[in-house]
Amino acid sequence: MTRQLKLFNSLKREKEEFIPIQEGKIGMYVCGPTVYSDVHLGNCRTFVSFDIIYRYLVYAGYKVRYVRNITDVGHLLDDGEDRMSRGARLDQLEPMEVAQRYTVGFHDMMRTFNTKAPSIEPRATGHIIEQIKMVEDILARGYAYVKEGSVYFNTPKFIADGYPYGELSGRVIDELLNESRDNLKNQDEKNHPSDFALWIKASEEHLMRWSSPWSVGFPGWHLECSAMSTKYLGETFDIHGGGNDLKFPHHENEIAQSMGSCSKAPANYWLHTNMLLLNGKKMSKSEGNTISPAELFSGNSKHITKGYSPMTVKFFFLQAHYRSPLDITDEALQAAEKGYKRLIEAIKALDSITLAFSLSPTIKDKEILNIIEESISHMDDDFNVPNSLASVFELISIVNSLKDGHIAATDVSIDCWNNMKSHLTDIVYSVFALNNDLEAESSKSLDGLMKLILELRADVRDRKDWLTADKIRDSLKDAGVQVKDGKDGTTWSLI
Numbered sequence: 001m002t003r004q005l006k007l008f009n010s011l012k013r014e015k016e017e018f019i020p021i022q023e024g025k026i027g028m029y030v031c032g033p034t035v036y037s038d039v040h041l042g043n044c045r046t047f048v049s050f051d052i053i054y055r056y057l058v059y060a061g062y063k064v065r066y067v068r069n070i071t072d073v074g075h076l077l078d079d080g081e082d083r084m085s086r087g088a089r090l091d092q093l094e095p096m097e098v099a100q101r102y103t104v105g106f107h108d109m110m111r112t113f114n115t116k117a118p119s120i121e122p123r124a125t126g127h128i129i130e131q132i133k134m135v136e137d138i139l140a141r142g143y144a145y146v147k148e149g150s151v152y153f154n155t156p157k158f159i160a161d162g163y164p165y166g167e168l169s170g171r172v173i174d175e176l177l178n179e180s181r182d183n184l185k186n187q188d189e190k191n192h193p194s195d196f197a198l199w200i201k202a203s204e205e206h207l208m209r210w211s212s213p214w215s216v217g218f219p220g221w222h223l224e225c226s227a228m229s230t231k232y233l234g235e236t237f238d239i240h241g242g243g244n245d246l247k248f249p250h251h252e253n254e255i256a257q258s259m260g261s262c263s264k265a266p267a268n269y270w271l272h273t274n275m276l277l278l279n280g281k282k283m284s285k286s287e288g289n290t291i292s293p294a295e296l297f298s299g300n301s302k303h304i305t306k307g308y309s310p311m312t313v314k315f316f317f318l319q320a321h322y323r324s325p326l327d328i329t330d331e332a333l334q335a336a337e338k339g340y341k342r343l344i345e346a347i348k349a350l351d352s353i354t355l356a357f358s359l360s361p362t363i364k365d366k367e368i369l370n371i372i373e374e375s376i377s378h379m380d381d382d383f384n385v386p387n388s389l390a391s392v393f394e395l396i397s398i399v400n401s402l403k404d405g406h407i408a409a410t411d412v413s414i415d416c417w418n419n420m421k422s423h424l425t426d427i428v429y430s431v432f433a434l435n436n437d438l439e440a441e442s443s444k445s446l447d448g449l450m451k452l453i454l455e456l457r458a459d460v461r462d463r464k465d466w467l468t469a470d471k472i473r474d475s476l477k478d479a480g481v482q483v484k485d486g487k488d489g490t491t492w493s494l495i
């Protein structure tokens with residue numbers, strides 16, 4: 001049995017009952033990173049949001065194929081240069097070396113935030129044949145034209161034939177027809193400013209290039225997602241996601257490409273995440289209003305007073321609904337750190353609570369079961385993580401009251417207690433995927449401290465001051481640290 005979900009469909013601008021194409025199964029495509037520089041914190045927020053959405057869909061009983069691509073070609077800058085090629089030139093590396101370096105960095109960061117790998121992670125450069133085929137299909141149906149070896153989508157014809165260009169981004173046709181958002185060098189080549197490139201003829205210095213029926217060149221940025229989502233999820237699939245900055249032109253053009261090639265809309269539901277801000281303003285490298293994940297973790301930034309662990313940052317992300325903007329401030333992070341600690345300490349203590357619970361159902365059970373259900377139904381309601389988290393904290397308060405004796409253990413049945421325990425662990429560890437990095441953090445600092453103490457003790461032993469060496473060992477034991485002197489040196493462990 002799957003749970004009934006409501007999703008806010010950006011295409012319709014309203015919440016809708018979610019009906020999958022195939023019962024019990026979901027195909028979901030999310031636009032992945034452009035791997036020409038380090039992943040930034042805004043990207044992390046979006047990918048963490050979709051990770052929780054993916055995890056919740058699985059929790060809700062669906063079999064999910066989650067496809068998230070790697071953009072390693074075809075993302076043009078304002079001056080028409082490919083981002084990958086520019087990255088390569090600046091770093092004096094091969095474009096694929098740049099892509100590899102930042103893909104590895106992206107994966108490391110996704111692991112740091114404890115997100116799951118998608119079911120398929122296709123690369124744009126691995127799907128050139130599929131992209132060329134899609135251009136051929138669009139050309140064959142009359143919605144594209146060739147100019148000087150490049151191929152452009154014919155937007156006015158698409159609109160004239162009654163297709164919905166502008167529906168997703170809410171742009172009116174006049175606006176679209178006058179707007180040029182395609183950062184091409186050869187703007188004049190296009191028949192109309194609103195046309196966009198499907199295939200671009202490579203200039204002499206362009207590093208990434210492939211043969212095609214039209215020229216040696218490379219695909220337009222929007223094409224990869226259309227070609228790869230079709231290949232792995234079909235012409236129409238269930239959910240398409242990305243940050244809301246991608247609505248136009250990227251997602252609008254994906255819709256046009258799919259409809260232009262086969263008359264079908266690519267996705268039934270479009271989900272868009274909102275942006276991450278820093279001190280109330282959009283993050284911007286040029287204005288110095290930016291903070292990298294590494295700076296946030298280490299505290300090495302003028303914007304914060306100290307470092308915050310990855311799970312504290314993740315807990316902070318969970319404070320806002322994925323469709324709301326979220327503002328990073330030092331105060332908000334400090335509050336998140338307190339909340340995260342309170343949550344994890346309560347979850348960790350669950351197993352050590354052994355009370356004389358009632359053996360038969362109680363009135364209090366009903367209240368607890370209601371809160372458990374609420375914490376799940378908030379997720380059914382367009383993945384409302386902050387509301388679900390509020391219900392989780394209500395449960396944590398009950399756990400603490402039981403522990404402190406403010407609620408008598410006999411007021412709660414053992415079945416209800418077990419239910420609450422496994423629910424809390426499931427939702428916190430498996431859906432929100434907050435792992436316990438508090439322990440990892442404290443053992444990291446203990447590592448350094450123990451290294452120092454054992455070095456000092458080794459000096460004492462070298463001086464044959466056995467009394468002091470034993471005193472250090474015994475005091476450590478009293479503090480919960482076992483020290484063992486073996487022939488390969490001294491080791492320690494927590495008792």
Ligand code: AMP
Nearest residue numbers: 032033034042043046242243274275276
């Ligand atoms: P990019 O690598 O620039 O293509 O972006 C990867 C994903 O991160 C896309 O879904 C973007 O919409 C999203 N994204 C970019 N900037 C931000 C931000 N400041 N806050 C949240 N998501 C963002």
Ligand code: ZN
Nearest residue numbers: 031032225250
């Ligand atoms: Zn995309």
